[in-house]
Amino acid sequence: MESSPIPSFLRGENPAQPRYHEAVELFALFDYLKAVRWGVFSIRESLQAVGECRDGTLQGFHLTVDEAWEAVCxxxxLGVGVIELPAFPANPPGQAFNRRLMERAVAHGLSTTFAAHARCAATDVRTAAETGFRRLHLYIGVSPIKQATVRANAKQLADKAFDAIRMARDLGCDCVRISTEDAYRTPLDDYRAFYERLQEHLDRHGLYVDGIGIPDTVGVGTIDDLGDRIAILRQTGIRFAFLECHIHNDIGHSDRLYVDTLLLCMRLGIIMLPDFSILGIGERNGTIGLSSLIESIYRRLLLLYPRSMPAIRQAVREKLGVLPDGELFVNRYRDLDAFFYRILARSGFVFDRSPFSSNTEYDGSGVHADTTMRAFRLAHEKGYTGQQAIDLGNSAYAGALPPYDMPLRTPVLACFGCGKSNVRFWREREHLVLRHPDDIRARIVPYADDLAEDYQHIPTDDGSADELAARLIRCASVREGGINHHQAMGIVRLFYRSTEEV
Known part of the structure; x- marks a missing residue:
């Protein structure tokens, strides 16, 4: 990247001072971010948020198609290059939502690209392709807890990732990103083993990935951790056109780590796409918001030259510039923030909570809470008990949270992002058992439209029943604008009964 001109607020400042060079680099980030079209705006991340409503119930954050369309527009x-949407195959209404957004974008000539966020699973990849996605953001867990719960080592997980990449290419995807979803909790030896095996497969079949994600899903990584992983990627020889950072804000330092990450990649000549979400909400404390990302660079500049605030503010506004329709960039993104705040106020959503609040265990992240519980059970199997087992359980996803805020997080059942792990947790907690298929068939008649083609496939095992129950809960949440826990348990009891019930 060509060197940027010296910003006006540095004229007359001593160029030999370290803060001068840091300020020049920080200011150059605005050009860097514009060149990479700001990164990835994840509607998917935002829709997985869960908060407390005014009536005390818990529900997920929800956007109507029209609201999502306004966000996309x-x-x-603003020139954002990629918008990420969920591609969960057990949610046909969600895929219809995605399809309508993409069709409207084409009809209106929008330049943004849509990406499907998908597991390295054939059902996810196929669903994404059938929905119309041509950019696929694949992810797979490689940390020790993930290896233990799926009973596969890093190399075997790389085999699974390759199968998903090959299928994506076969189905016509023209951009594929692979991400180890828990990169900063994956030991370096496992991280190397995963990418060495993946590169072997890619070389053998003449394939490649376009991008690699290096996410910090608990917000405890450091810039040295990132450097270690970039070094391993270089050692393995795996090719990529871009890296992508996804940093959660569990302990409140994602702003700084995002900026440090961008600075490092700019120095190395690597294209880094930051992930950002609606106002920084998402799973637990979420990833950064676009306005927060821009303003975190601005704050770093102010810390270096606190007496130059007016000049720095003006220089940043001029650097961000004017949009094609004549509006200032800074005014447009602040208008978008106001739009999102109005939606949140309407739904009673509580956001940006401290990770040290007394309510952190009710974060509603079913997959993450399920992983926490699995780690806790594995600790018991290995002979750990008491607080030590709790600490090991929490470390799977909640390692940033203090022990007094736990013991273990509880998956929220009544939410837009409800998954089968949430259902499993609650039916196990209530000691429920699966109903007879004929009983289930009779009880789900009113829900035939929500179940679509699966209406004819009555579950005969807990896993299938959990997945269908979760789908009905999500559909009811969307239709009703949120349901409470008791309503969600009523749906679970369509498939399960108590042991006392005849």
Whole structure:
């Protein structure tokens, strides 16, 4: 990247001072971010948020198609290059939602690209392709807890990732990113083993990935941790056009780590796409918001030259510039923030909570809470008990949280992002058993439209029943604008009964 001109607020400042060079680099990040089109705006991340409503119930954050469309139009007007959507195959209404957004974007000539966030699973990849996605953001867990729960080592997980990449290419995807979803909790030896095996497969079949994600899903990573992983990627020889950072804000330092990550990649000549979400909400404390990302660079500049605030503010506004329709960039993204705040106020959503609050265990992240519980059970199997087992359980995903805030997080059942792990947790907690298939068939008649083609496939095992129950809960949440826990348990009891019930 060509060197940027010296910003006006540095004229007359001593160029030999370290803060001068840091300020020049920080200011150059605005050009860097514009060149990579700001990164990835993840509607998917935002829709997985869960908060407390005014009536005390818990529900997920939800956007209507029209609200999501307004968000997409706003991001496109800012020049954002990629918008990420969920591609969960057990949610046909969600895929219809995605399809409508993408069709409207094409009809209106928007320039943004849509990406499907998908597991390295054939059902996810096929669903994404059938929905119309041509950019696929694949992810797979490689940390020790993930290896233990799926009973596969890092190399075997790389085999699974390759199968998903090959299928994506066969189905016509023209951009594929692979991400170890827990990169900062994956030991370096496992991280190397995963990418060495993956590169072997890619070389053998003449394939490649376009991007690699290096996410910090508990927000405890350091810039040295990132450097270690970039070094391993270089050692393995795996090719990529871009890296992508996804940093959660569990302990409140994602702003700084995002900026440090971008600075490092700019120095190395690597294209780094930051992940950002609606106002920084998402699973637990979420990833950064676009306005927070921009303003975190601005704050770093102010810390270096606190007496130059007016000049720095003006220089940043001029650097961000004017949009094609004549509006200032800074005004447009602040209007978008106001739009999102109004939606949150309407739904009673509580956001940006401290990770040290007394309510952190009710974060509603079913997959993450399920992983926490699995780690806790594995600790028991290995002979750990008491607080030590709790600490090991929490470390799977909640390692950033203090022990007094736990013991273990509880998956929220009544939420837009409800998954089968949430259902499993609650039916195990209530000691429920699966109903007879004929009983289930009779009880789910009113829900035939929500179940679509699966209506004819009555579950005969707990896993299938959990997945269908979770789907009905999600559909009811979307239709009703949120349901409470008792309503969600009523749906679970369509498939399960108490042991006392005849």
């Amino acid at each position: 706003g991001m496109d007007s």
